[in-house]
Amino acid sequence: MTLQLLASFFLFFCLPLIFLxxxxxxxxxxxxxxxxxxxxxxxxxxxxxxxxxxxxxxxxxxxxxxxxxxxxxxxxxxxxxxxxxxxxxxxxxxxxxxxxxxxxQKGHAFQEALRDFLGNGIFNTNGDNWKFQRQVASHEFNTRSLRKFVENVVETELNDRLIPILAAAVAQNQVLDFQDILQRFAFDNICRIAFGFDPEYLSQPLGQSKFAKAFDDATEISSRRSSSYALPLIWKVQKLLNMGSERRLREAVSEVREFAKNIVRDKKRELAEGTSPESADMLSRFLSSGHSDEDFVTDIVISFILAGKDTTSAALTWFFWLLSKNPEVEKKVVNEARESQSALFTMK
Structure with missing residues (x-):
């Protein structure tokens, strides 16, 4: 009886007080x-x-x-x-x-939260595995051929997609969601550099990409997991019950990884048959150097897309926002670009 009274007192008086x-x-x-x-x-x-x-x-x-x-x-x-x-x-x-x-080291809680999406990629691993991936990536990025390939990819994306979209918007006095445009621009670039695959996310008319949507959702939900200020028990229960954001995460990760693995398989077949039209992308370089494990290269390539996608678009978005707020700096940047272009044509 005493316990019941205490429980009633707690429910009717203490809980409302705590809530207040x-x-x-x-x-x-x-x-x-x-x-x-x-x-x-x-x-x-x-x-x-x-x-x-x-x-x-x-x-x-x-x-x-x-x-x-x-x-x-x-x-x-x-x-x-x-x-x-x-x-x-x-x-x-x-x-x-x-x-x-x-x-x-990356702690257990951090790794557990990101493992479904990133696997054992460079952002979610420690020790020798991290060091090995860092060395391989560093070596490839320091090669002249990859730097040239990156320049060609970006130049093509600029000339064939970004600049025509901006020019058309100016001609039609059209307002653009510039952050969305730059996210599409970055996504096309990093996918071509990492996979040798062009998602055409910036191609007109601007539509949705299933792979891009799944990648964005997986990134956002995984990030909320790792930075959650609540107990991880919440997302673990949701995952166990396959409900809420965890259900969408499972679907998104499945879409991203299946898509990536299909590209890995196609690329391996093309390299084996000698029919690959270009082999300068990161995936081809990893496969050609003997790293043929499907899960391993998939983890690496997903990590590279993550590293290059939002970082590039966010940096560009803030850059142009800052230019819009500082006209005197904008003039200096434009003059420097024109001088560099003139010097380039003179050299040619």
Whole structure:
């Protein structure tokens, strides 16, 4: 009887009180979301309330935090004592990525969250496996033939697709979603460089690509897994029950990996028969150098697409946005481009 009374008291009085306290804390965090304040940390949940309040501006929020933190380094507290160390200090970055790199391994939780999508690719592995992939990739990227191949791919994509789309938009006084255009541009380029496959994502009329959509969904959901500030139990239960975002992740990963493996098989057959029209892409180079394991090269190529797709389009988008906000810099860039073009024609 006493236990029942205690349980009733907890349900009717304590839970609403806890909910009220958390609601007020969340409201306060939301109100301060645009202020440059260090997040508050609470027992068990850490800084979850501040994280939730800044979901739509997480990168900017984290940037603000490190800028006002001592040594530009901050420890973000998560659920049940888990922590993330965030830094913008060049000396710390050099220590982690160069000076003591072998000491900073990708943890089990990180690898587990990304394994369905990235397998054992370079972004999700440690030790000798990482070092081997790094050496092979570094060697290939330093070859003159690959650099020339990349130049040809980008030049073709520029002349045949991007510039005509922009010219047509200017002629018709049309407004474009430039970020979408640049994402398509980057996706075509990196797929041709990695696979030797042209998805024609920037070709007119601009339509959807099943492979691009699946790749975007797999990237987004896997990223939410790895950066989740809640317990990983949530996505694990969803995966077990094949529901919610985990169901879409399973479908997207299956589409991406099956598509990639089909290209690997076709490329292996073409190389064996000597019918491959071009063999300068990364996949052909890996296969030609004796790395024929299907899963291994698939993991590597997916990682290369991930490395080149969003990074390139995001950098270009911010570049043009910054130019639009700084007309004097825009004029200097245009003049430099014209001078370089004139010098190039003079040499020819």
């Amino acid at each position: 306290i958390l609601s007020k804390a969340y409201s306060a965090a939301t109100a301060n979301s645009n202020k440059k304040l260090l997040p508050k940390s609470y027992p068990l949940i850490g800084s979850y309330l501040d994280v939730a309040a800044n979901t739509d501006r997480r990168i900017q929020w984290l940037s603000d935090i490190v800028l006002i933190s001592p040594a530009n380094t901050y420890t973000l507290h998560r659920f049940l004592g888990n922590r993330n160390v965030i830094t913008a200090n060049p000396a710390v970055v050099q220590h982690i990525l160069k000076t003591r790199f072998p000491l900073y």
